[in-house]
Amino acid sequence: MLTGPLTTSLFVLLAAACITPVWGQTNRLNLFIWNEYIDPAVIRSFEKACDCHVAIDVYEDNQSMLSRLRAGGASRYDIVVPSDYLVASMVRQGLLAPLRHESIPNINNLDPKFAHRECDPDNAYTIPYQWGTVGLYVRKKPGEIIDETWGLIFDPKKQIGAFLMIDDARTAIGIALQYQGHSFNSTNRRQLLDARDLLIQTRKRSLGLEGGVGAKNKVLEKACRVGIVFNGDAVRGMREDPETYYFIPREGSEIWVDNLAVPARAPHRDTAEKFINYILDPKIGAQISNFNQYATPNKAAFAFITSADRNNSVIYPPPDVMKRLEFVKDIGPRVAWLDEFWTSIKSK
Numbered sequence: 001m002l003t004g005p006l007t008t009s010l011f012v013l014l015a016a017a018c019i020t021p022v023w024g025q026t027n028r029l030n031l032f033i034w035n036e037y038i039d040p041a042v043i044r045s046f047e048k049a050c051d052c053h054v055a056i057d058v059y060e061d062n063q064s065m066l067s068r069l070r071a072g073g074a075s076r077y078d079i080v081v082p083s084d085y086l087v088a089s090m091v092r093q094g095l096l097a098p099l100r101h102e103s104i105p106n107i108n109n110l111d112p113k114f115a116h117r118e119c120d121p122d123n124a125y126t127i128p129y130q131w132g133t134v135g136l137y138v139r140k141k142p143g144e145i146i147d148e149t150w151g152l153i154f155d156p157k158k159q160i161g162a163f164l165m166i167d168d169a170r171t172a173i174g175i176a177l178q179y180q181g182h183s184f185n186s187t188n189r190r191q192l193l194d195a196r197d198l199l200i201q202t203r204k205r206s207l208g209l210e211g212g213v214g215a216k217n218k219v220l221e222k223a224c225r226v227g228i229v230f231n232g233d234a235v236r237g238m239r240e241d242p243e244t245y246y247f248i249p250r251e252g253s254e255i256w257v258d259n260l261a262v263p264a265r266a267p268h269r270d271t272a273e274k275f276i277n278y279i280l281d282p283k284i285g286a287q288i289s290n291f292n293q294y295a296t297p298n299k300a301a302f303a304f305i306t307s308a309d310r311n312n313s314v315i316y317p318p319p320d321v322m323k324r325l326e327f328v329k330d331i332g333p334r335v336a337w338l339d340e341f342w343t344s345i346k347s348k
Contacts, residue, residue, distance in 0.1 A: 027052045029271045032068070032077040034258070035060055035213045036233075037130075039291035046278050052271055060211030061168045062086055069095050075265035078272040084257045085170060085328040087119040087126050089335070096125045097262045103273040106280030109300035114257065119330060126259035127276050128297035130232075130289065133317060133325060134171055134212075134254045137219050137229040137237060137246050150179040150249045152226055154202055161225030164218055165202065167209035169342035170328055171254055172199055175228070178252045184326040187334045196341040200348045209346065219244055231314050232294040238314075246314050248321050255325035257297065 035058040043054050059065045062083050069080065074095050082090060090096050101107055107123065114128040138146060151158040153165065154176070166172050174184035176195035186192065207224050215227030216237045234246035260279060262272045278284055286304030289296040295315050296302060302310070309315050317325070
């Protein structure tokens with residue numbers, strides 16, 4: 001049996017190895033991403049290319065992701081995928097690391113209109129991943145004419161059956177504001193209070209709150225007729241069941257951009273930036289969009305998108321629909337009002 005200083009040193013080294021968190025191990029990438037949002041084949045090819053293991057955690061809404069980061073996830077995860085409106089706030093809170101563009105040469109493949117966004121000028125902290133819309137996913141009866149309005153959920157007289165609301169504060173409150181004739185990004189307290197009250201009353205008639213994937217699945221299962229979903233969820237659902245379809249209500253809706261970002265204390269920052277660069281490869285970017293059927297912000301990837309998807313107006317909305325869409329903006333300290341109202345909505 002060994003004794004003395006050597007024994008002590010060996011014990012310390014072995015103990016340290018035993019308590020090293022799994023997410024802190026080398027040759028690893030910890031990815032925290034929306035559900036059903038990346039092709040597993042892309043993950044496998046990246047693992048092979050970089051000789052590493054990718055561990056994936058998933059979430060269904062931005063609030064869940066942000067709460068996890070605040071609770072220590074900024075030192076656990078290597079990549080997170082926040083929506084545009086969260087980026088400035090996350091930077092202010094010190095949750096994101098600046099990107100080293102010299103490690104991401106494929107950044108030049110971005111469509112220029114995604115390279116200088118209000119939330120993150122010059123992509124200092126984020127790289128656009130996918131973009132899309134939010135709308136209504138509906139099971140349509142043969143010959144039925146459906147009024148394409150948010151009134152299908154907000155107006156009891158227009159309700160055509162059981163429906164699900166979306167479990168996302170900014171989206172839910174934003175579409176309620178639009179239905180009432182206001183901006184998706186309104187910070188007028190009276191308007192926000194009216195939107196809160198509308199959502200409280202609507203929830204009483206609903207089947208509850210769901211993420212986009214969950215709502216799509218419930219419509220497919222015929223557990224409800226209407227769900228608020230992201231357009232990529234709907235495209236996959238319509239492919240599975242042609243009796244379902246998706247539309248942007250005439251009152252307008254949200255256009256969003258999700259981003260790849262590196263948490264401030266990511267344990268594998270170098271690998272994270274290799275992953276971002278890999279995603280920006282034209283063929284890999286197209287492979288992801290062909291899988292999840294959202295729009296790509298990668299200009300070089302567009303040529304490799306399937307022709308069916310390039311011409312699908314649900315994925316790439318025509319100009320008349322684009323005019324009805326609003327980007328979600330960072331509203332600064334007044335986001336606390338939305339947090340307050342969302343707590344009230346979910347508790348009723």
